[in-house]
Amino acid sequence: MISEEIKKKIRGIVGAENALDSDLDRFGYSYDASFVPLLPAKKPDLVVRPATTEEVSKVMAVAYEHAIPVTPRGAATGRTGGSIPLQGGISLSLERMMKIVELDVNNMMVWAEAGVRTIDLYNACAAKGLFYPPDPASWKFSTIGGNVAENAGGMRAVKYGVTSNYVMGLEVVLSDGTVLQTGGKAIKNVTGYNLTSLFTGSEGTLGIVTKVLLRVIPMPKKRGTLQLMFRTLDDGCTAVHRMLQSGLVPAAAEVMDRFCLEAVAKHRKTQHDPAIGACIVIEIDGEDDEALALQTKRMEAVAKECGVYEFRVAQSQQESDELWAIRRGISSAIASILPNRLGEDISVPRDAFPEVVRRIATIAEKHKLTIAVYGHAGDGNIHPSILCDLSKPGEEERVHRAVEDLFDVTLSVGGTLSGEHGIGITKRPYIAKALGESGVKTLGAVKQALDPKGILNPGKIW
Amino acid sequence: MSNHSNDKLLLEAKKIVSQCDRCGTCLPVCPLFEAKNVEASSARGKNVIARALTEGGLEPTPEMLAKVNFCLLCRACVDTCPSKIATDEAMINIRQYLVNKTGAANTKYKAMGGILKSRGMVKLTAKTLALLRKLGLGSVFPHGMVPEEYTRAHFLAAFSGPAALGQKAPPSDVAVTASTRVAYFDGCGMRMMFPEAAAETLKLLKAGTQPMVKDNVCCGLPHLAHGLRDEFLELARKNISIYEDADVVVCDCASCGGTLKHIASYFANDPHWKDRAAAFSRKVMDLTEYLAKVGYTPRQKVDAIFTYHDPCHLGRGQGIKKQPRDLLRAAGKFVEMKEADVCCGGAGSFHMDYPDIASTILDKKRANIEKTGAAIVVTGCPGCLIQLAKAAKASGGKFKAMHISQVI
Structure with a gap:
């Protein structure tokens, strides 16, 4: 429980309307998109919605003084319970910090506050001909701060990598309220430990990411979509491996097994061809139509070597959207079974x-x-x-x-x-198996150094 | 666990909201979440509250009723949801449940519902409002309850020149067969707020048929939406009986039309009314849907630029998007606005309950209308028209708001 006196202090920092403690408002910040059961609700004692780094810093100083657990939150679209306030305390929601602070076209870098939606960042860059590639499935509604805290991936990882491949620097508020800046716009940087990497993917357990500096790349001029049907999943995977080995890098290569295809067919009320055991949807991108045509031709040749059953090139944006809609709709299609x-x-x-x-x-x-x-x-x-x-x-x-x-x-x-x-909550029991004793011990030492009171997102990762 | 979890309304809501996996796809499309970005304002937030209630994790409270009342029922979330979770239906069920449970919480809706339930009161209110308009006293009512009306006569005078005035409406290309009995559904909103537009609807219908005008009662949506389900069902039964001799029931209000088309589902388990309700719902048509079916051609083509606002209950509610646009293209120049199908913030009585939020939502709509350069924003719902008339006023005369029956 947080005393009225402390609540008053926090209201003084963020304003009364941004420190919510009604039962249902607290309930709204008790879940995320994971399969962690909704009930019993893990309600925070107070939902705090700061608008600036300074406010975050002041709130953390109060939390540190009184040893109040703090769970940072973006849009709560995570799949492992990262933003669930397991031990109550404060849900620190960064949804009001939604400014794109600087779009530096010369250096091709962008500073954004944690609460900026990934799609808004993408669109702001795209308007300048720049491309922020990471596209987690939730990119239309997740926040960039959450993406960094979870080191989100996405479909384009095969060619472009994941979130951490684009993070150049961070502004982080530490557990006692200290504001730290890591990294920067210098591309080569070996001054001290790589703290940027340390905080990226730390799931809010080491500090509150308030701003992120991301590098971006030139926007590919043309995109195309291919659909490859195979009799077996082995054939499909082999085809993708051979493409990569021969220097043909798809911007995305998504595979669905027979079960998924049957579920999609059922969901869309179409017929599944039983000869098809796997489908791979590929995105290609390049300088112009000729570049795409050449890639398509070479990919088709590799696919044929691997016994492709059907090779289809999307002929229009609409067809391409339809193919990706099938991929994006899979989780719902199978969930309905x-x-x-x-x-x-x-x-x-x-x-x-x-x-x-x-x-x-x-x-x-x-x-x-x-x-x-x-x-x-x-x-x-x-x-x-x-x-x-x-x-x-x-x-x-x-x-x-x-x-x-x-x-x-x-x-x-x-x-x-x-x-x-x-890892969040859902995979926590298995972490020792994955990292070994020394691995977990080392994580513990880092945690102890940065969050000595253990107030940041307690109960997560291990 | 509470003992209430077996309630039929809760079970119905549970069937819907238990399918939500909280992914968050609906977050960016909810106009209320955009205006007030606290989780409980979002579609996800409300569905999860509903789910916790149905699973016994939250107790029914007045705070909860306030949260579930804070929904436009605009279905933007339903449209974008990968699992097509019907938030609006769930909210209607939960509101009803909470009203039953917490008693007098929705008194103001009861008062309003009482007026709308009685045709006599609707007529009386219509007369009062007309008088207020005539006397220029509309502005004494808060939140633009009595919108200033921009009539067809004004419109023609402004855009067609005098020659067009008084021009006779050409007959419709496709004759409705003599045996088709077409009836008009005279909605409360149209009658009370926009009688001039309702009269134009009747004129349009008369161009091709002899419409039956009935003494119908309210469609019941205001009752259904605010926990007065018994009243809704009573009104529905009356309307079903009243229109038994009609083959087609034409609505010029998106919300009435949407509600009447869905009446069948509320009687699915009622052996006495099931078939009659289904037959009734089948014959309901929106005005533009009907006009498209009979191949109607607008009475004039004017030199005006139109843009169109999709009422939630017409676009998403009935899937009618093309017909009104086609009609407008034939009546003048049509320019599509950005986010034409985003709720205007009117949503029945929402704009009276939450004027600040509604006006934040409307400001965005106004900016989108202004960007088109259109002189007239057209829609097919009196609720939207109230909002759009406010937007027109706020724009300082950059555009006017009109019902589609007034311009085609």
Whole structure:
């Protein structure tokens, strides 16, 4: 509980209308887009919505003095519970910090406040012919601060990398309210530890990211979409590997297994051709139509070598949008099959993709569960979705065991628990298995140094 | 767990909101979340509150009723949702449940609902408002409740020159067969606020048929939306009976039309009314839908630039977007505005309950209208027209707001 006196202090900093403590307002900040159960609600004691770094700093100083837990929050679109205030205290919502502070065209860099929506940042850059590539599935509604805190990925990672590949510097408020600036516009920078990288993906456990400095690149002039159907997932993955090895880098290469395709067909009331075992949707980009045509021709040749069943080039923007709508609609299409869906986010060395998918099928059979598989074939990030009905007796336990098996398989091929969603609450029990004792100890030492009172997003990661 | 979780309304709402996986896709499209970006204002926020209520995690309170009342029922979220969660239906169910549970909380809606329920009161109110307009006293009412009307006569005088005045309406290209019995649905909003536009609707109908004018009652949406479901059902049964002898029921109000088309679903489990309700809903048509069907050609083509605002209950509610635009293209020059289908903030009585938020939303709409350079913004809903008339006034005469029946 936060005393009235402390609340008064905080209201003095952010204004009364930005420190909410009514029951339903607090409830609104108790969840995110993860499958962490909604109830019992993990309500914060106070929702604080600062508008400036200075306000964040002052609020943190108060929280530090009174050892109040603080959970930073962007748009609460995370998938692992990162912004859920597990231990109450303050939900520090950065949704009012939504200014693009500077768009430096010469250096091709942009300073933005944490609460800027990713799509708004993308559009602001695009208006100047610049391109911010990371596109997590939630990019139209997530915030850039959340993307940085979770080191979000997206479909374009295969060619362009993930959020951390673009973060050049950060403004961070530390647990005691100190404002720290890391990195900067200098492209080469080896002065001291790379704190920018340390805070990127730290899930709000080390500091509050208030501003981000991102590098951007020139916008590709043309984009195209290809749809490749294969008899087996192995064939499809092999085709993507061979493309990459021969220097043909798709801007995105998304794979869907047979189950997903059947679900999509059912959702869209179309027929699935049973000969098709996997579909890969590829985005290509380049300087002009000729460049796209050449890439398409070479990709088709590779696909044919790998026994492609059907190779389709989207002929219009509308066709291309339709193909991507199918990909984006997968999670809903499969979610509509059973009451509960637990989406995982494992990431494995690219060449282990087909092997892991085969082993997922074995796990599903062993635990009598349905597991749909889709993901980023180009970068080895797989999203197995366990479809279940948690109200059935024994089902939750089976799901739990299946997830354990899934992580075992992932780690055994040299993979990791999370590619782009973070650890948060949902993958916390497995972190020691993934990092080992020394790994967890080292994380603990960093945490102790930066957050000695343990007030920043407690209960997350480990 | 509370013992209320088996309530039928809650079960209906639960079926809807339990499908929400809280992804957040709806956040940027909710006009209320844009105006007041606190989670509980968003569609996701309200759906999750509803879900927690249905699962026994939150108790029914007046605060909750206030939260679920803060919804335009505009369906922008439904449109964008990957799982098509019907937030509006869930909110209507939850409002009803909370009104039943918390008693007198919605007294002001009861008072308003009482007026609309009685046709006599609607007529009386219409007369009073007309008088106020005539006396130029409309502005004494807060929040533009009595909009200044810009009539068809004004419009023609401004854009067609005197030659067009008094010109006879040419007959419609496609004759409606003599056996088609077309009836008009005289909505409360049109009757009370825009009688001149309602008269134009009747003239349009008369160009091709002999419309039956009935002494219908309110469509019941204000009652349904604010926890007065029994009144809604009573009104619905009356209207079903009143229009039993008509083949087509034409509405010039998007909200009435949308509601009447959905009446069938509220009687699906009522053996006595099920078939009659279904038959009734099937014959309801929006004015533009009807005119497109009979191949109507506008009475004149003027040298005016139109833009069009999609009423939520027509665009998303009935899927009617093309017909009004086609008619406007035939009646003058048409320019599409940005975000034409975003709610204007009117939303029934929302603009009276939350005038500040409604006017924030309307300011954006006004800017989008002004950017088109249009002289007239046209719509097909009296609720929207009240808002747009306010916007027209705020624009300082840059544009006028009119009902579609007045310009085609």
